[in-house]
Amino acid sequence: MGVTIYDLAREAKVGIGTVSRCLNNHPSVSPQTRAKVLEVVKRLSYQPHAYAQRLASKKTNTISAVIPFFTNYFFIQVLQGVQDKAGELGFDLILYGVNQTSQADYYLRRSLLRGHVDGVMFFSMKFPESIVAKFTQINLPLVLVDAYHPMFDSIHVENREGAMNATRHLINLGHKNIAMINASLETQPAQERLEGFRAALDEAGLPFLMDRVVVSTIGKQDGYNREAGRESMIELLQRMPGPMRPTALFIASDVQAIGALDALRDAGIRVPEDMAIVSFDDIELAQHARLTTMRQPMYDMGVLALEKLLARMRNPSQPPTLTSFVPELIIRSSCGALMKAAGSGPGLTPAASGIHL
Amino acid sequence: MGVTIYDLAREAKVGIGTVSRCLNNHPSVSPQTRAKVLEVVKRLSYQPHAYAQRLASKKTNTISAVIPFFTNYFFIQVLQGVQDKAGELGFDLILYGVNQTSQADYYLRRSLLRGHVDGVMFFSMKFPESIVAKFTQINLPLVLVDAYHPMFDSIHVENREGAMNATRHLINLGHKNIAMINASLETQPAQERLEGFRAALDEAGLPFLMDRVVVSTIGKQDGYNREAGRESMIELLQRMPGPMRPTALFIASDVQAIGALDALRDAGIRVPEDMAIVSFDDIELAQHARLTTMRQPMYDMGVLALEKLLARMRNPSQPPTLTSFVPELIIRSSCGALMKAAGSGPGLTPAASGIHL
DNA sequence: TTGAAAGCGCTAACAG
DNA sequence: CTGTTAGCGCTTTCAA
Numbered sequence: 223m224g225v226t227i228y229d230l231a232r233e234a235k236v237g238i239g240t241v242s243r244c245l246n247n248h249p250s251v252s253p254q255t256r257a258k259v260l261e262v263v264k265r266l267s268y269q270p271h272a273y274a275q276r277l278a279s280k281k282t283n284t285i286s287a288v289i290p291f292f293t294n295y296f297f298i299q300v301l302q303g304v305q306d307k308a309g310e311l312g313f314d315l316i317l318y319g320v321n322q323t324s325q326a327d328y329y330l331r332r333s334l335l336r337g338h339v340d341g342v343m344f345f346s347m348k349f350p351e352s353i354v355a356k357f358t359q360i361n362l363p364l365v366l367v368d369a370y371h372p373m374f375d376s377i378h379v380e381n382r383e384g385a386m387n388a389t390r391h392l393i394n395l396g397h398k399n400i401a402m403i404n405a406s407l408e409t410q411p412a413q414e415r416l417e418g419f420r421a422a423l424d425e426a427g428l429p430f431l432m433d434r435v436v437v438s439t440i441g442k443q444d445g446y447n448r449e450a451g452r453e454s455m456i457e458l459l460q461r462m463p464g465p466m467r468p469t470a471l472f473i474a475s476d477v478q479a480i481g482a483l484d485a486l487r488d489a490g491i492r493v494p495e496d497m498a499i500v501s502f503d504d505i506e507l508a509q510h511a512r513l514t515t516m517r518q519p520m521y522d523m524g525v526l527a528l529e530k531l532l533a534r535m536r537n538p539s540q541p542p543t544l545t546s547f548v549p550e551l552i553i554r555s556s557c558g559a560l561m562k563a564a565g566s567g568p569g570l571t572p573a574a575s576g577i578h579l
Numbered sequence: 580m581g582v583t584i585y586d587l588a589r590e591a592k593v594g595i596g597t598v599s600r601c602l603n604n605h606p607s608v609s610p611q612t613r614a615k616v617l618e619v620v621k622r623l624s625y626q627p628h629a630y631a632q633r634l635a636s637k638k639t640n641t642i643s644a645v646i647p648f649f650t651n652y653f654f655i656q657v658l659q660g661v662q663d664k665a666g667e668l669g670f671d672l673i674l675y676g677v678n679q680t681s682q683a684d685y686y687l688r689r690s691l692l693r694g695h696v697d698g699v700m701f702f703s704m705k706f707p708e709s710i711v712a713k714f715t716q717i718n719l720p721l722v723l724v725d726a727y728h729p730m731f732d733s734i735h736v737e738n739r740e741g742a743m744n745a746t747r748h749l750i751n752l753g754h755k756n757i758a759m760i761n762a763s764l765e766t767q768p769a770q771e772r773l774e775g776f777r778a779a780l781d782e783a784g785l786p787f788l789m790d791r792v793v794v795s796t797i798g799k800q801d802g803y804n805r806e807a808g809r810e811s812m813i814e815l816l817q818r819m820p821g822p823m824r825p826t827a828l829f830i831a832s833d834v835q836a837i838g839a840l841d842a843l844r845d846a847g848i849r850v851p852e853d854m855a856i857v858s859f860d861d862i863e864l865a866q867h868a869r870l871t872t873m874r875q876p877m878y879d880m881g882v883l884a885l886e887k888l889l890a891r892m893r894n895p896s897q898p899p900t901l902t903s904f905v906p907e908l909i910i911r912s913s914c915g916a917l918m919k920a921a922g923s924g925p926g927l928t929p930a931a932s933g934i935h936l
Numbered sequence: 937t938t939g940a941a942a943g944c945g946c947t948a949a950c951a952g
Numbered sequence: 953c954t955g956t957t958a959g960c961g962c963t964t965t966c967a968a
Contacts, residue, residue: 317662596965
């Protein structure tokens with residue numbers, strides 16, 4: 223079928239070693255020989271066999287990424303960082319998109335096939351304890367992103383700190399009655415964000431009441447979706463109607479916030495005048511929705527993840543590292559800070575109020 | 580390093596052939612031998628070497644997807660279809676995310692490495708003529724999605740038909756002064772959508788005027804982005820102010836439409852009362868923005884793409900096939916049809932008009 | 937049913 | 953500088 227280096231060798235009247243050397247830019251080949259070989263390479267339109275190379279050289283130049291598809295926008299931005307860096311470094315990236323957590327197990331095992339990949343990146347899920355031993359055993363480089371395990375390199379977002387800053391921002395704007403819409407408490411980030419929310423209230427001497435925290439997990443992405451946000455908002459309005467209604471709201475993710483905005487719109491409640499909102503993530507959409515939010519440097523996290531993996535591949539014995547990112551407060555219209563500052567910030571003029579689509 | 584079948588053979592006191600047979604569920608092995616071997620497999624926690632298997636068996640069980648990252652939401656949905664199907668079939672998917680078209684070339688060549696992948700999927704870009712011959716030469720299965728070439732299997736969206744239906748919808752609502760916001764005419768879809776727009780006007784006896792078509796290509800995704808949509812809208816309002824202003828608008832993509840909505844909001848122009856809008860794609864966001872739009876079955880296209888690839892792999896000599904999808908009109912608030920039908924459709928009540936975030 | 941052996945196409949070490 | 957050779961770990965004949 224394919225042209226092999228034997229064909230090249232025969233055609234160029236040299237040994238296969240010489241051919242291999244030409245192909246790999248090995249220095250010790252005479253210019254004439256090299257020219258001759260390369261001519262034949264071109265003429266027979268030779269293509270090296272990737273797996274034969276990999277088998278012989280013991281390097282795969284491939285990494286895999288096990289990442290939940292349902293994180294959507296987070297997913298796409300992190301992945302772009304990973305892919306850009308991988309392309310730059312000449313690595314192939316096998317994408318293992320996970321829809322249910324059970325698949326994660328399967329894909330991790332698959333990545334463990336000896337010589338399949340040089341390293342693995344694992345995103346945004348709880349790393350299965352049952353797999354830990356396997357990785358340490360065969361010493362396959364692994365980096366956890368938006369997740370943590372003491373045995374492996376991790377990149378982590380300071381959810382607690384971020385949530386605290388988000389809540390502080392609302393407190394500083396003068397709000398006393400602040401509620402939270404959260405995602406499933408089974409996820410690490412949701413837990414940490416709740417903690418931060420509470421800590422900020424405590425710090426300011428405001429009471430923390432559990433019935434001001436609403437969680438909906440419909441839509442089976444652990445509640446990180448628009449519909450869940452919408453439902454939570456409706457529930458919150460029912461739970462605390464009229465004068466009891468909170469004047470400010472911290473929402474665990476931008477997607478949820480967008481759903482919540484839909485519900486508020488339907489209920490005729492204005493944002494930020496009647497309800498100030500700060501959410502989390504800063505997905506691209508947040509800009510359009512004018513959400514004040516805690517930005518996670520998703521692209522950079524992707525790049526860093528690959529860099530860490532590379533470092534680990536080069537030096538497998540170094541102790542596990544942990545890098546933390548602290549989310550950054552991005553102020554837009556939804557929190558009311560701009561309005562307060564300018565009397566009427568951009569996009570909050572009376573004219574703008576007429577638009578409602 | 581790793582445990583090989585030689586280790587297994589030695590340990591189980593059998594030949595490597597027998598081990599291989601056990602591993603591959605070959606029938607002709609005695610139950611006892613099989614049990615013994617499998618016990619050893621487990622005890623030594625053996626992992627097969629993927630590339631050695633692939634080299635020997637001549638199958639890679641891997642496919643690659645060359646896909647522009649900048650198509651964003653389109654990308655993620657199609658990819659999910661591909662990935663789901665790939666997982667189901669036990670294929671690995673190498674993701675080649677393209678940021679600039681020059682990278683496409685590089686990734687295609689990389690996919691051409693003999694024995695690297697069993698097939699290639701190519702998305703949403705013009706397939707480079709210079710690569711055509713290489714694929715036919717080595718007979719590597721290839722399927723084009725949202726793209727077309729006579730030599731290869733293609734999955735195509737009827738952009739012209741879709742645009743025509745979108746425009747017809749606006750015409751049927753009584754609009755006479757209809758404009759279009761388009762993406763770069765260098766892209767196939769933009770050309771076809773323009774054609775459809777024009778055809779619908781012609782059909783209705785309405786004049787087609789080129790200055791009612793605005794194209795902005797800022798943001799370097801060929802204009803398929805929010806910022807370009809926003810700019811185009813601003814330009815359109817300047818070009819045709821006051822009474823000349825169009826009452827309806829066909830926009831080449833949802834992302835652009837979202838940018839256009841931002842511009843309209845800033846200008847105090849109401850949608851759909853002052854300006855009816857139909858766009859294209861039906862990305863997830865379109866629902867939140869309440870866009871009437873032409874839906875492309877992105878997920879299904881991904882699944883179908885993989886199925887086609889598989890069919891081609893099984894039967895490499897069949898003539899190229901072409902499958903077309905006709906986009907479906909999804910009616911939401913932005914076109915005004917609901918308002919017209921019900922007097923006040925859901926989400927278009929006076930109360931809702933008060934919300935402006 | 938099984939063991940032995942011949943590749944798969946390449947890299948890299950070793951002579952020359 | 954170059955040819956030869958020994959693997960890489962597995963699949964697959966081919967005898968036994």
